[in-house]
Amino acid sequence: DTAVSQTPKYLVTQMGNDKSIKCEQNLGHDTMYWYKQDSKKFLKIMFSYNNKELIINETVPNRFSPKSPDKAHLNLHINSLELGDSAVYFCASSLMANSEKLFFGSGTQLSVL
Amino acid sequence: EDQVTQSPEALRLQEGESSSLNCSYTVSGLRGLFWYRQDPGKGPEFLFTLYSAGEEKEKERLKATLTKKESFLHITAPKPEDSATYLCAAPVGGSQGNLIFGKGTKLSVKP
Numbered sequence: 001d002t003a004v005s006q007t008p009k010y011l012v013t014q015m016g017n018d019k020s021i022k023c024e025q026n027l028g029h030d031t032m033y034w035y036k037q038d039s040k041k042f043l044k045i046m047f048s049y050n051n052k053e054l055i056i057n058e059t060v061p062n063r064f065s066p067k068s069p070d071k072a073h074l075n076l077h078i079n080s081l082e083l084g085d086s087a088v089y090f091c092a093s094s095l096m097a098n099s100e101k102l103f104f105g106s107g108t109q110l111s112v113l
Numbered sequence: 114e115d116q117v118t119q120s121p122e123a124l125r126l127q128e129g130e131s132s133s134l135n136c137s138y139t140v141s142g143l144r145g146l147f148w149y150r151q152d153p154g155k156g157p158e159f160l161f162t163l164y165s166a167g168e169e170k171e172k173e174r175l176k177a178t179l180t181k182k183e184s185f186l187h188i189t190a191p192k193p194e195d196s197a198t199y200l201c202a203a204p205v206g207g208s209q210g211n212l213i214f215g216k217g218t219k220l221s222v223k224p
Binding site for chain 2: 004031033040041042043044045048055056090092094097098099100101102103104105106107
């Protein structure tokens, strides 16, 4: 059983389109995250939700909107995709907001053409 | 500004050739130093957390150590399956999950 699963694995789309990435965790964790790994391989946090409540919102364009329907799911919707949005997006979860250990999904490679 | 810097960017070793990876950090009020392993096409996998200078943690052929300015990941007698990118990270802001990561060291171990 995959602990943190995200879909799709690959996403290729045109500039200007709107797309969503879904994430689910079956670990019973309270906290979930979205991280972005750019072409230079830096991993940077985008958002974090604790029990469906937004607790971290880094400097991310408004075109990115996270949604957490329940504490096991955290989806990422991106409007008006731009070339610079091409990256690998990782979902992660932790037991609580103060937990030291994050469990990451396998990533979604987004390519904007 | 909080920062985590790793060196070298890439390291090639022969099987059995021990070495160390470096992570230097400038983080105010350090609340832990984390090591993760990332395989190609996968997400990072947690290895260790170190909290105070002098602390050491071990897992199989890996040993992580921490000083007041840097952390080392020592790899003893590595095997090809140790090949991966090793990431160093530290929490910032109010949440332990809000991590700033280094760029990583890509380790290749040849048989």
